[in-house]
Amino acid sequence: MEILFNPIMLLLATAKDVLPVLGLLIFFQTLVLKRPLPRPGIIILGFGLVLVGMTCFLVGLDLAIFPVGKTMALQLAEGARGGGKVIWSAYGWIYLFSFLVGFSTTIAEPSLIAVANKAHEVSRKAISSWGLRIAVAIGVAVGITLGTFRIVSGTPLYLYIMAGYVVVVIQTIFAPRMIIALAYDSGGVTTSTVTVPLVAALGLGLASNIPGRSPVMDGFGLIAFASLFPIISVLGYAQLAQWIVRRRNRKAETSKARP
Amino acid sequence: MSLKSLTKFSAALGRALLGASRDLAPIILVIAVFQVLVLRQPFPELLSTLVGLGLVIVGLALFVVGLEIGLFPIGETLAEEFAAKGSLFWLLLFAFALGAGTTVAEPALLAVTREGAKAAAEAGIIANTPASIDRYALSVRLTVALSVGAAIILGVLRILRGWSLPILIVGGYALVMLMTLFAPKEIIGLAYDSGGVTTSTVTVPLVTALGVGLARSIRGRDPLTDGFGLIALASLTPMIFVMLFGLIVNWMKHGNSF
Numbered sequence: 318m319e320i321l322f323n324p325i326m327l328l329l330a331t332a333k334d335v336l337p338v339l340g341l342l343i344f345f346q347t348l349v350l351k352r353p354l355p356r357p358g359i360i361i362l363g364f365g366l367v368l369v370g371m372t373c374f375l376v377g378l379d380l381a382i383f384p385v386g387k388t389m390a391l392q393l394a395e396g397a398r399g400g401g402k403v404i405w406s407a408y409g410w411i412y413l414f415s416f417l418v419g420f421s422t423t424i425a426e427p428s429l430i431a432v433a434n435k436a437h438e439v440s441r442k443a444i445s446s447w448g449l450r451i452a453v454a455i456g457v458a459v460g461i462t463l464g465t466f467r468i469v470s471g472t473p474l475y476l477y478i479m480a481g482y483v484v485v486v487i488q489t490i491f492a493p494r495m496i497i498a499l500a501y502d503s504g505g506v507t508t509s510t511v512t513v514p515l516v517a518a519l520g521l522g523l524a525s526n527i528p529g530r531s532p533v534m535d536g537f538g539l540i541a542f543a544s545l546f547p548i549i550s551v552l553g554y555a556q557l558a559q560w561i562v563r564r565r566n567r568k569a570e571t572s573k574a575r576p
Numbered sequence: 577m578s579l580k581s582l583t584k585f586s587a588a589l590g591r592a593l594l595g596a597s598r599d600l601a602p603i604i605l606v607i608a609v610f611q612v613l614v615l616r617q618p619f620p621e622l623l624s625t626l627v628g629l630g631l632v633i634v635g636l637a638l639f640v641v642g643l644e645i646g647l648f649p650i651g652e653t654l655a656e657e658f659a660a661k662g663s664l665f666w667l668l669l670f671a672f673a674l675g676a677g678t679t680v681a682e683p684a685l686l687a688v689t690r691e692g693a694k695a696a697a698e699a700g701i702i703a704n705t706p707a708s709i710d711r712y713a714l715s716v717r718l719t720v721a722l723s724v725g726a727a728i729i730l731g732v733l734r735i736l737r738g739w740s741l742p743i744l745i746v747g748g749y750a751l752v753m754l755m756t757l758f759a760p761k762e763i764i765g766l767a768y769d770s771g772g773v774t775t776s777t778v779t780v781p782l783v784t785a786l787g788v789g790l791a792r793s794i795r796g797r798d799p800l801t802d803g804f805g806l807i808a809l810a811s812l813t814p815m816i817f818v819m820l821f822g823l824i825v826n827w828m829k830h831g832n833s834f
Binding site: 330333335345346350352354355359360362365366367368369370372373375376377381382385417418424425428432435439474478479482486495502506507509510511513517539540541543 | 599607610627628629642645647651654657666682688741746753768772775781785788798801802807
């Protein structure tokens with residue numbers, strides 16, 4: 318893993334991610350649509366900033382956040398092994414850690430920032446970017462905590478996922494229409510650069526330290542939890558907002574009706 | 577660059593730096609508190625940690641500014657011009673290339689499929705040799721890339737035709753549930769996780785811009801209710817395709833042994 322700490326290698330790796338996309342866009346713009354690139358200087362500068370920004374971000378994560386986060390996940394998981402006995406205080410720390418890591422990594426997730434800003438703009442500021450991100454982060458936090466509980470208790474993954482989707486279907490019927498597409502999307506954007514490495518370390522650490530769990534069968538699945546629960550929390554956030562507005566309107570009406 | 581645009585640019589960068597510090601404050605706090613209070617250890621290398629934090633904040637700020645001036649505008653311009661040109665074939669080809677092309681090299685997907693292939697080898701689905709593990713991991717990766725390309729095509733068609741997103745998503749998840757009952761047990765975790773890891777930091781803004789731009793330029797479509805939803809489809813189809821892949825591998829194996 319020494320190579321990951323080499324900034325130049327990381328810059329090259331990020332370039333390998335970003336440049337094909339830029340090439341694809343330029344290809345379609347100039348050869349298929351036969352239009353010049355609008356303000357090419359600014360667009361290229363933007364891609365340059367994305368490239369340099371992502372590289373700095375990844376180098377920084379490798380230096381400052383990942384080593385400590387991963388060691389901590391492993392140490393907490395090891396602390397939970399107590400000669401076959403369940404030590405609830407040790408598991409308590411694990412659940413607290415899962416919740417906080419789920420919440421804080423989601424707030425730092427760049428693709429969620431992108432989608433939330435876009436939603437804010439498109440909804441003509443009806444949806445607050447910060448409120449949406451907090452709703453998503455709470456969803457991820459609850460999801461990861463339940464996911465670690467599933468690994469600890471050894472219950473099957475599909476039961477939780479099925480129950481979750483039943484809740485989503487019921488909420489879809491009642492939630493305001495304008496939030497539905499955005500809520501479904503927020504499930505997919507939460508898990509990327511920051512969340513996945515830390516959460517994967519936690520899952521694998523737990524599964525290899527708890528007797529009777531195999532990393533192969535139980536280590537997977539945390540990401541699935543982190544993609545499902547934000548849908549529920551964002552739909553819930555919109556339902557709550559709608560309920561508050563309706564109640565306020567009803568109160569205003571009754572006070573107006575009274576002379 | 578003129579002086580005016582330079583001041584505008586530095587103001588945007590300053591705002592982005594402040595925003596990035598706020599966005600990263602929770603994770604820094606969580607790590608610091610657990611390190612000091614729970615594990616009761618000092619930071620191993622304080623200097624490199626501080627340098628790393630600085631880089632993370634600057635990196636996030638640059639990324640957000642680059643997104644606003646580069647990725648979002650070009651994504652929306654392309655979508656609008658495709659809508660104006662009116663060629664469905666090229667639009668769908670672009671949608672597929674964007675989905676599949678950005679997914680196939682995704683680092684998180686590489687990591688997950690490698691782990692998944694090792695799991696499959698240990699479970700005896702494939703031979704436990706490096707060559708067959710690599711082949712299996714590559715096949716799963718191509719399956720996922722194909723499924724994301726298909727998802728973006730489906731999502732673009734949905735925006736054009738005005739299909740209902742809840743019906744597509746709920747129907748899709750019903751299919752996932754049904755397939756979970758029949759798919760080999762070892763592939764289920766991998767299939768579920770591959771749905772979440774496909775949509776990377778560069779793909780998400782571009783795909784979002786594509787959807788919003790298309791919905792904006794087509795009469796009768798609302799950018800909020802119709803423009804979003806592409807990412808949701810891109811996280812759903814990999815589950816279906818990977819489980820289908822597992823079923824086919826299983827079926828071929830049994831077909832050979834009988």
